[in-house]
């Protein structure tokens with residue numbers, strides 16, 4: 533039993549992390565022109581706008597929420613007078629809002645791909661695996677928020693900090709409910725798969741666009 537916990541909650545995360553890092557480097561070197569979100573906006577706009585905005589807003593806030601809530605130890609929250617109970621309440625309401633947005637968004641995106649004929653024609657198996665992975669990870673995560681009510685601050689949170697600081701302790705996941713274990717394992721799997729999918733676009737967010745100098749457009753002077 534202990535061996536299985538070590539394989540699933542120590543070996544597997546590091547295999548996925550290694551695949552994530554090496555896979556991105558490999559993809560960048562071998563497929564630089566394929567490194568993009570492969571926009572399908574020219575094939576269908578309306579459903580894309582609704583699904584994509586909802587999904588991206590939800591998932592980006594979810595990622596920041598996970599990073600802040602799980603990687604920062606509870607003792608730091610205590611310094612700001614946010615006790616464990618307050619932390620969990622904050623996580624519940626914010627997780628519910630962004631989780632519903634991300635889940636509704638990804639369902640819309642999946643439905644769009646399967647219901648518009650010309651989109652279906654250009655949708656690859658890789659796209660379907662990516663969307664199915666996102667539906668599973670976000671769906672189980674949302675299920676945990678709504679029905680789980682498990683305190684992750686002294687189990688999942690120190691476990692994940694142990695992984696990123698190279699001091700893993702699989703034993704911390706022993707008393708964690710199955711639905712939470714499925715959520716973290718499927719999230720690691722998606723992370724390991726992401727370098728081989730269109731998810732690489734996450735690392736090419738056009739942030740410099742916001743800082744670039746404005747382009748001045750002028751009317752062409754009238755010719756006399």
Ligand code: HEM
Pocket residue numbers: 569570571572573580584588591592595641642645662663666730731733734735736737738
């Ligand atoms: C870092 C900020 C991000 C930016 C700027 C961004 C931008 C984009 C753009 C421009 C598209 C193409 C939409 C179109 O078809 O025209 C797209 C699609 C997509 N993005 Fe992102 N994205 C970001 C983060 C993420 C994250 C964190 C995820 C998931 C973990 C994600 C998952 C997806 C998926 C699955 C699609 C394909 C949707 C479909 O066509 O079915 N994105 N993104």
